[in-house]
Amino acid sequence: MAGILSGLSNLGLGKLEGMDVFAKGEKQEEKQEEVKKPVALTVNEKELIYDKNLQCPVCDNKFTTKIVKTGKAKIMGTDFDLRPRYEGIDPVKYDVWLCPNCGYAALGRYFTSVGSGQAKLIRENISRNVQLHRYDGDIYTYGEAVERYKLCLANAVVKKAKTSEKAYICLKSAWLLRGYQEELMSDAEQKEAELKELKQEEESYLQNALEGFAEARSTEASPICGMDEHTVDYLLAQLYFHFKKYDMSARLVSELLTSRTTSNHIKDKARDLKEKIIAAAKK
Numbered sequence: 297m298a299g300i301l302s303g304l305s306n307l308g309l310g311k312l313e314g315m316d317v318f319a320k321g322e323k324q325e326e327k328q329e330e331v332k333k334p335v336a337l338t339v340n341e342k343e344l345i346y347d348k349n350l351q352c353p354v355c356d357n358k359f360t361t362k363i364v365k366t367g368k369a370k371i372m373g374t375d376f377d378l379r380p381r382y383e384g385i386d387p388v389k390y391d392v393w394l395c396p397n398c399g400y401a402a403l404g405r406y407f408t409s410v411g412s413g414q415a416k417l418i419r420e421n422i423s424r425n426v427q428l429h430r431y432d433g434d435i436y437t438y439g440e441a442v443e444r445y446k447l448c449l450a451n452a453v454v455k456k457a458k459t460s461e462k463a464y465i466c467l468k469s470a471w472l473l474r475g476y477q478e479e480l481m482s483d484a485e486q487k488e489a490e491l492k493e494l495k496q497e498e499e500s501y502l503q504n505a506l507e508g509f510a511e512a513r514s515t516e517a518s519p520i521c522g523m524d525e526h527t528v529d530y531l532l533a534q535l536y537f538h539f540k541k542y543d544m545s546a547r548l549v550s551e552l553l554t555s556r557t558t559s560n561h562i563k564d565k566a567r568d569l570k571e572k573i574i575a576a577a578k579k
Contacts, residue, residue, distance in 0.1 A: 300466070300500050301453075303446055307399075308427035315453045317462055318507055339384025342434045344368050350393060353408050354415045355423070357397035362436060363390050363404070376534050377502070378527075379471040386475040388468055389441040392448045399426035401447040403468070405522065406461055414455035421454045422447075438476040445469045463508025464521040467531075470501035506535040526558045533569055537576070546573050 301313045347360040369382040380387070394401040399422045400410075410418075426447075431440050449465045451457075477494050509520070509532055518525040529548045536545035552558045552566040 300469070300497065300504060301446055301450060303443065304450055307429070307443070307447065308425045309422065309447075309450060311425070312421070312450050312454070315450070317449065317453055317466070317504055318459060318511065339370075341385045344385045345390060345435065350395075350407070352395035352398060352400055353410045354400040354418050355395060355398040357395055359396055361390075361393045362431075363393075375471075375474070376538065377467065377470070377505075378531055378534075379474065386438075386472070388472045388475060389436045389438065391468060392441070392444040394428075394431075394444050394447060396428055396430070398423040399428055399447065399451075401444060401451050403448060403461070403465060406457070410455065414457075417455050418451060422451055438472070438479055441472055442469075442476065445472060458512070458516065459508050460512035460516050460520045463505050463512055466501045466508060467505035470498045470505060473498040473501065502535060502538065506532065506539065509535070526552060526555065526562050530562050530565060530569075533566070537569060537573060540576075542573050542576055545569070549573065 299313060300317065301315060304310060304313045345362045345364055348363045349358070349360055351358050364385065364387045369385050369387060372381045372383050374380050391403050392401055393404050393407045398419065400415075400418050402410075429440075429443065431444075433440075436444070445465065445468070449462065449469065452462045452465055473494050477491055477498070480491055480494070509528060512520055513525070513528055513532065518528070520528050523531070529552055533545045533548035533552070536542075536548070549566045549570050553563060553570070558566070
């Protein structure tokens with residue numbers, strides 16, 4: 297199976313395709329429900345986004361990127377791994393901000409957090425070689441968004457980002473690929489092989505997210521990627537369950553349920569997961 301950074305050769309960064317996302321020595325590790333066909337959309341995606349003006353912290357270039365209007369998209373629910381689903385739009389497509397001049401890319405929450413040493417690494421390993429594509433459509437397609445996320449992860453590895461940042465990119469990449477599958481499933485002409493490949497890549501990203509968040513939970517202080525420690529533990533419990541590591545999942549669930557500081561919302565979710573663990577253990 298191709299690595300999660302495969303495809304960078306299309307952007308002139310083929311040498312970076314084999315990078316180890318969570319290389320050892322850096323400081324900074326339920327089967328999923330069947331993908332459901334999306335509900336018919338009643339909202340125009342173009343109406344939910346706008347062009348935001350930005351200045352690149354690596355090369356000072358001024359540019360615009362498409363982002364989702366705050367509070368405009370209606371949330372429809374969440375998946376097991378906390379992926380939010382909205383009516384009419386997949387906001388994950390717009391979470392990567394990419395400088396069209398130097399190729400620096402990051403999730404919006406991290407875009408301006410670049411040190412001078414990190415900027416130097418990006419210029420030397422990304423900007424010198426990258427062959428960027430244009431994203432001039434009214435919206436970002438899933439294919440374009442996948443490409444932007446791969447650049448985002450490559451930048452994070454090159455700049456030696458914290459483990460949690462790389463794990464978060466992997467998690468959101470998995471969310472993106474799940475949304476891509478949902479879109480393709482609405483087209484009866486799509487080949488099964490294409491969906492299978494996307495599913496395999498989604499699983500690879502989820503495995504990397506699990507590895508990364510597990511390491512970050514033991515080496516970084518809360519909050520992690522905007523999540524408190526109990527939310528991260530719940531996410532880890534779900535990912536362990538997804539990969540049939542029931543003992544690890546059960547241990548985290550038990551800790552969540554016995555902690556006096558766990559919110560009632562997370563405790564309710566943990567109780568539901570506990571029932572799934574019990575059911576899985578009986579099979």
